[in-house]
Amino acid sequence: MTEERAKKILEAIEAYDDKEALYAMSPEDATAELNATGNNFTVEEITEAGEGLKAVAQVTSANGEIDLAALEQVSGGANSKSAFWGGVAVGSGIGAGVCFAGAAICACLW
Amino acid sequence: MNHRYNMEGMNIELTTCCPLHCPQCYCTLEGGKHIDLEIAKAKIDEAAEHGVYLVQLSGGETLCYPHLFELVSYASDKINTVNVALSGWHFNQEVLKQLIDSNVGGIYVSLNGSTNVINSVTRDGYEYAINALRIMKEAGYKNSFLNWVMHSNNCDDFENIVRLAEDYSVPNVVVLVFKPDSSHQLLSFPSGEQIRRIAQYIKAYRGSVKIMVETCFSQLMAILKDTKLFGNLNLGPTKGCRAGIYNYSINVDGRYSPCRHLDYYEDYESLDAYLEESDIIRQIRNVETHKEEPCVSCGLSDYCKPCLAVNSKLENKISIGNSACDLWNR
Numbered sequence: 026m027t028e029e030r031a032k033k034i035l036e037a038i039e040a041y042d043d044k045e046a047l048y049a050m051s052p053e054d055a056t057a058e059l060n061a062t063g064n065n066f067t068v069e070e071i072t073e074a075g076e077g078l079k080a081v082a083q084v085t086s087a088n089g090e091i092d093l094a095a096l097e098q099v100s101g102g103a104n105s106k107s108a109f110w111g112g113v114a115v116g117s118g119i120g121a122g123v124c125f126a127g128a129a130i131c132a133c134l135w
Numbered sequence: 136m137n138h139r140y141n142m143e144g145m146n147i148e149l150t151t152c153c154p155l156h157c158p159q160c161y162c163t164l165e166g167g168k169h170i171d172l173e174i175a176k177a178k179i180d181e182a183a184e185h186g187v188y189l190v191q192l193s194g195g196e197t198l199c200y201p202h203l204f205e206l207v208s209y210a211s212d213k214i215n216t217v218n219v220a221l222s223g224w225h226f227n228q229e230v231l232k233q234l235i236d237s238n239v240g241g242i243y244v245s246l247n248g249s250t251n252v253i254n255s256v257t258r259d260g261y262e263y264a265i266n267a268l269r270i271m272k273e274a275g276y277k278n279s280f281l282n283w284v285m286h287s288n289n290c291d292d293f294e295n296i297v298r299l300a301e302d303y304s305v306p307n308v309v310v311l312v313f314k315p316d317s318s319h320q321l322l323s324f325p326s327g328e329q330i331r332r333i334a335q336y337i338k339a340y341r342g343s344v345k346i347m348v349e350t351c352f353s354q355l356m357a358i359l360k361d362t363k364l365f366g367n368l369n370l371g372p373t374k375g376c377r378a379g380i381y382n383y384s385i386n387v388d389g390r391y392s393p394c395r396h397l398d399y400y401e402d403y404e405s406l407d408a409y410l411e412e413s414d415i416i417r418q419i420r421n422v423e424t425h426k427e428e429p430c431v432s433c434g435l436s437d438y439c440k441p442c443l444a445v446n447s448k449l450e451n452k453i454s455i456g457n458s459a460c461d462l463w464n465r
Contacts, residue, residue, distance in 0.1 A: 075365030
């Protein structure tokens, strides 16, 4: 897959209005939902994007900063699929935004 | 800035004075002591050097601290966000104005129930909190937060708390995990079913209030971020307890500890020395290899790093585990 296509997929997820509802869907339903607005993603592509999101989630601090040095390490090397997706997510500025389903996190110290 | 370890958040215990007597309180409120202003300033300088972007000022009751506004002002010149927690005691328009003038990042008001009856089971000062919310609403203050600690006895009230936040135009509600109280008990820890129900409510909520969850409520985070589409996304630094790794605390005597809730206070000449040499910090860095039941057998084990104060205070050891949590029993 090209970087451009991967970026398009992540952008479509990021732009989806009710991310919570999207994340609660099966890969098949989520793909159909994203394709309803003129995309042509496959179920495999959508599923694969999750690998990148997990890699990014593992190296993102509470204020949304991403430890780039650690990204390659947690994603199983520079040539892994999750390193590819993680790199696209970070490079496109989407970063951790797509990872945070549910409530906003809060690094409280109370 | 050239330190081996950079940190993100620091808590300062400003005072042990407090006029309230909350049943859930974890503090040892003895002696009515305040942190020396110069020590607090020096710790803020040091935090800024270490990359800390979030400082939380707590107590005791922060409004008992005589140098509160000066310290907030000093800290906010050096740190991105400086927050203050308070009960509402002694809060008025003038206090709000002074906090705003000091560039406070956010004001966190503690409230565990939408009614005095529910609140008073675990907290004191219901009227003070409501009065503070009213004052901030009337002033149009936008950086208010409602700190709600989840117990087994108030979780059915959470919808009402969110509604109360809407009514008082409080933009943020923070869900906090119940940590061991001052007698090292955790008797009203919510059940797994209750935690799941709150997660469901948060996921479905579409109102004006931003519902936040503190990272150390890892059990709730692990359920919230468990998605059908991508699996569980509760991973990495934000998945749970950050004590001693991303966050640390300074107590009223100026001593270091990994967190307000981990009572291992140590004297070191600097934060660098503390992070390099403390045996407690070393144990915390290795804590993922010290996981105990019920967490070992829990299906959420890989996605949950619960508050370390639980086993520290209930079992007297640094390890991952929470015998009060029954999420393992799905």
